[in-house]
Amino acid sequence: MLFNEPHPLETRVLTRRFGKPDTAAIEGYLADDGYQGFLKAAKMTPEQIIEQVKISNLRGRGGAGFPTGMKWSFVPRTSPKPKYIVVNGDESEPGTCKDRVLIENDPHQLIEGVLIAGLAVDAHAGYVYIRGEYRYLIDVMDKAIAEAYAKGWLGKNIQGTGFDFDLYTHTGAGAYECGEESALLESLEGKRGIPRIRPPFPAVAGAFQCPTILNNVETFCAVPYILREGGQAFADLGIPKAGGTKMTCLTGHVNRPGVYELKLGFPVKQMIEEVGGGMRNGKKLKAFIPGGSSCPVLTASELEGANMDYDSMAARKTMLGSGGVIIMDEDTCMVKAALRIMRFYAHESCGWCIPCREGTTWLKKILTRFHEGQGTRTDINLIGDIAKNMLGRTFCPLGDAAAMPTISIVEKFRDEFEDHLNGKPCAYEPAGVVTV
Amino acid sequence: MTFSPQLEARFEKLLTSYPPGRQRSAMIPMLMYAQDELGCVSDELIDEVARRIGVTPLQVNEVLTYYSMLHRKPLGKYHVQVCTNISCLLYDGDKLYEHACKKLGITHKEVTADGQFSIEEVECMGACSWAPAIQINYDFHHYVTPEKLDQLLDGLRKKQ
Ligand SMILES: Cc1cc2nc3c(=O)[nH]c(=O)nc-3n(C[C@H](O)[C@H](O)[C@H](O)COP(=O)(O)O)c2cc1C
Ligand code: FES
Numbered sequence: 001m002l003f004n005e006p007h008p009l010e011t012r013v014l015t016r017r018f019g020k021p022d023t024a025a026i027e028g029y030l031a032d033d034g035y036q037g038f039l040k041a042a043k044m045t046p047e048q049i050i051e052q053v054k055i056s057n058l059r060g061r062g063g064a065g066f067p068t069g070m071k072w073s074f075v076p077r078t079s080p081k082p083k084y085i086v087v088n089g090d091e092s093e094p095g096t097c098k099d100r101v102l103i104e105n106d107p108h109q110l111i112e113g114v115l116i117a118g119l120a121v122d123a124h125a126g127y128v129y130i131r132g133e134y135r136y137l138i139d140v141m142d143k144a145i146a147e148a149y150a151k152g153w154l155g156k157n158i159q160g161t162g163f164d165f166d167l168y169t170h171t172g173a174g175a176y177e178c179g180e181e182s183a184l185l186e187s188l189e190g191k192r193g194i195p196r197i198r199p200p201f202p203a204v205a206g207a208f209q210c211p212t213i214l215n216n217v218e219t220f221c222a223v224p225y226i227l228r229e230g231g232q233a234f235a236d237l238g239i240p241k242a243g244g245t246k247m248t249c250l251t252g253h254v255n256r257p258g259v260y261e262l263k264l265g266f267p268v269k270q271m272i273e274e275v276g277g278g279m280r281n282g283k284k285l286k287a288f289i290p291g292g293s294s295c296p297v298l299t300a301s302e303l304e305g306a307n308m309d310y311d312s313m314a315a316r317k318t319m320l321g322s323g324g325v326i327i328m329d330e331d332t333c334m335v336k337a338a339l340r341i342m343r344f345y346a347h348e349s350c351g352w353c354i355p356c357r358e359g360t361t362w363l364k365k366i367l368t369r370f371h372e373g374q375g376t377r378t379d380i381n382l383i384g385d386i387a388k389n390m391l392g393r394t395f396c397p398l399g400d401a402a403a404m405p406t407i408s409i410v411e412k413f414r415d416e417f418e419d420h421l422n423g424k425p426c427a428y429e430p431a432g433v434v435t436v
Numbered sequence: 437m438t439f440s441p442q443l444e445a446r447f448e449k450l451l452t453s454y455p456p457g458r459q460r461s462a463m464i465p466m467l468m469y470a471q472d473e474l475g476c477v478s479d480e481l482i483d484e485v486a487r488r489i490g491v492t493p494l495q496v497n498e499v500l501t502y503y504s505m506l507h508r509k510p511l512g513k514y515h516v517q518v519c520t521n522i523s524c525l526l527y528d529g530d531k532l533y534e535h536a537c538k539k540l541g542i543t544h545k546e547v548t549a550d551g552q553f554s555i556e557e558v559e560c561m562g563a564c565s566w567a568p569a570i571q572i573n574y575d576f577h578h579y580v581t582p583e584k585l586d587q588l589l590d591g592l593r594k595k596q
Contacts, residue, residue, distance in 0.1 A: 003566050003578065082455065094521045094560040125455075132468060132505045133561050135574040168453040171465045174505030176559065190460035190489070192502040208455055251523035251564040258565050293522050324564060326523055340525050344559050350502075 003101065004258030007275045011237060013245050014221045015261045018105045024140055026147040029108040035153055037227030041116045042161040046077055049120040053223065055231030057243030062088055062179075062216030063292065063322045065242075065310050074203035075121040075211045084207040085117045085126035086188065086214040090172055090179035092131055093292035094344060095324025098247035099217035101259050103130070103137045106221070107144035111153070111167060113220030116227055117213050118165045125166045127207065129184055132173045141169045176348035180396050181214050183350065194352045195396035218247050218323075238264035242309050246320070252327035253280045268306040272327065283329035287413070291321020293341045294401030296408035318408070334413040335420055338383075338406055339367040345402035356399035359390040363406060370420060380417045384410045437484040443473050447488065459489040463499060467506055475510040512547045512554030514592050516540070517571040520557050523564035532568050533557050535582045539589060552593070 006012070006019065017023050017032055029035070041049050054069030075083060087110065091099040103110060114126045130138050145167050148154040156164045170188055172178050178187045182196035185207055206212025222244055226234045235243035242264045248271070250257045255277030262271065272278065272285070279285055288298045290308070296318040298306070306312050313320045328337060346360040363386055370379055387403040387410070394400065410417065439447070446469050450462035466485050471477055477500060479493075486493040500506045518533040537543045540553050547554040563569030566578030570585070577588060 091562050092560060095523050095564050096560075097562045097564045097566075100562045131562070132503075133571065133574075136576075170453075170461075171468050173464050173468050173500075173503035175503055187464065188461060189458065190463035190491075190499065192499055208458055249565045251567060252526045257567070289522075324523075326526070326564075328526060332526065337522060337525075340520070340522055344521055347559060 004256070004260075007256075007258075007260055009266075009270070009275055010261045011245050011263045012261055013225050013234075013237065014102060014109065014218065014247065015105070017109075018101075023105045024107050024144060026108055026144065026151055026153070029106070030151075033228060034108055034224075035112050035115075035159075037224035038112050038115045038119075038153075039159065039161075041119045041227045042159075042163060044119075046120050046122065049116065049227070052226055052231035053120070056222075056226040056234035057231075057238060057241060058219065058222050058226065058234065059242055059310065060216055061218035061222070061246065061323065063093065063294070063319075065320060068215060068219055071203060071215070072117065072120050072213055074201065075213060076204065077122050077211075079211055081210040082125065082208075083121050083123035083211045084213075085114050085121075085123050086185070086202075086207055086212055087114060087126065087128040087217055087220055088179060088181065088184060088214060089128055089130040089134070089137070089217045090176075090184060091134070091217070092176040092179050092348075093294060093322045093324055094341070095249060095251050095289065095292045095326045096322040097249050097251075098259050098323055100134060100137060102217055102221050102247065103134075104140055107141050108148065108153075109221050109224055110141075110217060111144060111148055113223035114167060115153075115158070115163075115165055116223050117215070117220065119163060121211070121213055123213065124164050125168075127168050127170045127188060129170045129172060129178075129188060131178075132171050135171070138169050138171055145169070175350075176344075177350040177396075177398060180398065183396065184214070185212070192350070194350050197395070239307075239309055241311065246308060246323050248308065249324045250276045250327070251325060253283065253285075253329040253332075254278065254327050255280050262308060265307045265309045265312070268303050268308060271308060271325075276327070279327075279329055281329075283331065285327060286330045286332055287328040287334060287337070287409075289324075289326035289328075289405070290318055292324040293326065293344065293405055294397075295319045295321045296404045297412060298408075299412050333371075334409050334416045335367070335371050338409040339364070339371050341405050342367050342402060345398065349398060349402070353395035353399070355390045356394040356396075356402070359386055359394075359399060360402050362386055363402070370417070373420065373423070375417075375421060377421060380410065380414065380421075437480055439470065440473060443469060451488065460491055462489055463491070463496060464503065464506075467496070467500055471506060476507045478508075510547070510551070513552050514554075514572050514589075516553060516555045516589070517558040517561070518555070519559070519561050519563065519567075519569050519571075521560040521564075523560070524568040527567040529568035532570070532580060532582060532585060536570075536585055536589075539586065553589070 058068040059065040178193040183193040187193040202212045285300045346364040351357045387406040390399045390403040454461040486496045520529045
């Protein structure tokens, strides 16, 4: 089932089969060259597989953009311990709804990506960790896994290759922090989702303290193409240093919000105007978040010449992130936006480290009173100061994720904070019910 | 404790899904699937899950309090979850939430007197491009207007 019409400017690689009848079923997948990448990989050495992934310039699609081939090469393949593949399907970064679409429409593509990763590091078991709210996707995945076992694409001696692999789903139970890789691994072990100190990284001591490849759903979904068509073909779709396409979730004030698969390096302007159908009601763009609420916010002028890729966003001191694009028009109250974003991080902070637990809570309190008209002039600097003091001082990057958008909003939209002090009515009206 | 055959089958599968000695991994999935059948996580369920995975009830309790979807008290038969996070907010998700509260006469994490409905203001549920979004139990509803919400809730009321 699709949620939005595709757009002609999309480059459909991961979504190539979307829209076909019963896309989740194995028969259709096999008819469309499904599992061919795995069969190719099964004839290659692990080094050759990893080499193709390196050539593809695939970078992690979960938010951090770490080069995938390099990550895989860190796994000590010859370690006597079992190795594991873990799929991060926690998808909870506000603005992001792409992994959901990938699992729902083509679960076998994900299974094939996992199998290839298994070949690359000599792993024989994997877990697909899916957030608890996506219960129907656990059913989709369980069904696909059962089909794959029935047709010999999972289990012992897969298709006569001599390679064994078992795959399981694992449900989350409501916690953004469990998307953070080490917290996810704790959760997978039946514990509270609290981050682990690193190093050691999951590649060396991940699931059950064994070497583990942990990637985002979209990252694994790109792997079958890379093996089937070659790493170079994938690299050529994108730009230097960033291969392939990015599942992009257009959200907020555009005419056609939706999930679209765009080449890396796609111009932001064209994305908004053409793919997104332009700003809703002909309003002006005020603020732009490229990849989920954890990224620093950009203003309209900063978007001049910007492209949807890692370097273009880094040059503007923000991040491509998860692909959750959030577009806000001129009527949006940025104080309210900052408050809502902070309420999220305060709710989701796992409480393990003090700068994050206290910082998010205090920022929520100050932003709440500010938005309700009870703020003072010193509060504006206080918000920025608290956020800056969190940066880089928390146990895991959740603290940074809370601080970065806040700092950027206070710096770039200071006048709106001043307006709230001067009794000017908030462009968007007073805060909604604050329940937490 | 006895469970339905489907749930027993799920438990059995879960207990063999993890490496030997790692049965504790099954804890959260077992609690989630059992909660779906029983309505909430009872003391009895905690004891049972603890026994089956070989940990103490305290260890289960310590873990479950971390997760926002695990509930110690029953929710309404229909648990209405309204997202007010940023992408939904840009489509008046906050007003939709207020509307739902008024309509049901309850607020965050409360249950109606007849036990039919409960409501929760929730964080991003992964439906941001089809905002504003709500979930009723596990079912997603996209592009929800106040009118559409009324229809949904009225329809569920009739179904009882
Ligand atoms: C607080 C926090 C939440 C995260 N949530 C997710 C998530 O929901 N999904 C995801 O794939 N990565 C998430 N990440 C990133 C993961 O830690 C990890 O970098 C990623 O899954 C690695 O996969 P990749 O290299 O394929 O991107 C999160 C990170 C942090 C700090
Ligand atoms: S912000 Fe509401 S579903 Fe993502």
